[in-house]
Amino acid sequence: MASSLISRSHHIDFDSVFCFEDAEMVQMFESLITTGLNEFLGCPAMFYENALTEFFSHGSVRDGLIVSTIGGIAVEISESVFAATFELPTEGLTDLSEVPRNFISDAQSLFSVSEKEVSISCLKMEMKMQYRLLSDDLAKSLFVKAGSFDAVTRDRFLLMTAITFDVEVNWGSLLFGVLKEMVTPDSRQAKGYAIQICVLLKNIPGLELGESKAFPAPRILNEKTVHRIVSLNDNVGVEEVKDAPRAKKTPVKKTVSKKRPAADDAEVAPVIKKKRTTKGKSVVVKKLLVEDPIATIPSSGH
Template sequence: MASSLYSNAQHVDFESVLGMDDHDMVSMFEALMASGLRGFLGCPVVVYEDALVDLFENASVSNGVIISTVGGQLVEISEELFAESFELSVDGLGDLSEMPKDAIFDARSIVSLSGEPISLSGRKNQMKMPFRLLCDIMANAISVKAGSFNAITVEKFSLITVVVCRIKMNWAKLLFSILKNMVSAGSKQAKGFAIQISLLLATFPSLELGESSEFPASKVLTKKTVLRFVSINDRDGAEEVTGAAKKKAVSKKRHAAYDDLVKQWRQSVQWSLRVTLMKT
């Protein structure tokens, strides 16, 4: 089974989510489309599990082109083919390290729940709800990195900044470089892009891809799944606040108990000194 190749995947049904009543959430998805990712995140959902396993097991990179065999047939995927297939922009920043610092500074305030610039070493619950979801989309569908999805990282926030501040990004170069890392031996890059790779393989007429597999509906963002995301995050946020309050109360009790012990110790020491003085 190749389900592990999309265990953390996230796909978007733009027609569904743009029909939501939540204006802020709709605005976030509109910004995501404007960034040039609609063709990549909203492409037709199809997965060929056996072909995916074949491609990753046999793939290598030569002269910037991904070369593999699927069902015994040669497959070559270039950056140009990748860009054309998903209508990805080829202009703009080619690397997240080129992100302007002033844009990141602005984005830290734009996405903030409190209005204060968020910490880039904090957690996503510092953000307004639409941007928490955007953080998940960037972590799952774009950067495809393992780890805590609640934690904010510089990489994830740079991707969020692209969308929030309308930064022109060379998505073709960035996404294809991630794909090349996926197939490179010894790379720690997680496997992903299951839907996109499946669609690319379907364009090769000589390939026998076998039966397509059903992509989990829970991993496609629709009105229903977005509302579920909001509900879960609201609940988790409330539990976190409650937990923090309990920890604070416990801490106060511990401080009070400690203060009592110190007070008793001081009284004991003072009494001992008095007894000693009386004897002398």
């Protein structure tokens, strides 16, 4: 079972990807840090197969908590503990219709690989490589969707827009909602979050997790694997690759810090970030419905 959890996951080695010599690709990874996903996507890449199997076998949702038993020890995970563990933002959008329309319009041009604006439900090959990779990160690592990834759904496009233009998103609520669906019996939500769940379990006193295993190298996004992805998938989409020549490096436009930039640090170029916004008022939290991908060109694998 653990293999199925891992097959739909990516881990990002942020220190390594910031060495990638393409400023636009680096800026995309910077946007994931700015939006508050650093600790979730870049947490320690270790997992405990037996503990994960038990967690999902006995897991359910009760009174808003995720509950399970591992080795006879009760496990409870609340939304507040989940968000605090990964330092996830707990304020901002959960209703994607609140993404400002001017940002959506800007994204349709910015994401496009050609001069033509893309639709908010488009094929991944219509977008620049860094946004194809961003789309895959959302689909595989955050919302853990099965099936083809050649199409970008409307909801994924809106989230990509929010991330790119630094709109506040309540990731604590959104991602905890996905985890609750994972442990709900008979749910259609694919299971994942292998390394993140193990981080949560390690914080439970007295819980023995057994032998740990390293996250598979092909699932770790670092400078080397990003080069391979760009080299093999520039025109067909971003999927898992194992062996390929390194892509020719693109000259760096400006230097980028490996750590989260300070508020007055504007060294990343080209700068496309705009001021965070929630449209001047508190946003009513609604359940996020992530659409199933549109049936398109079959993918070669995940």
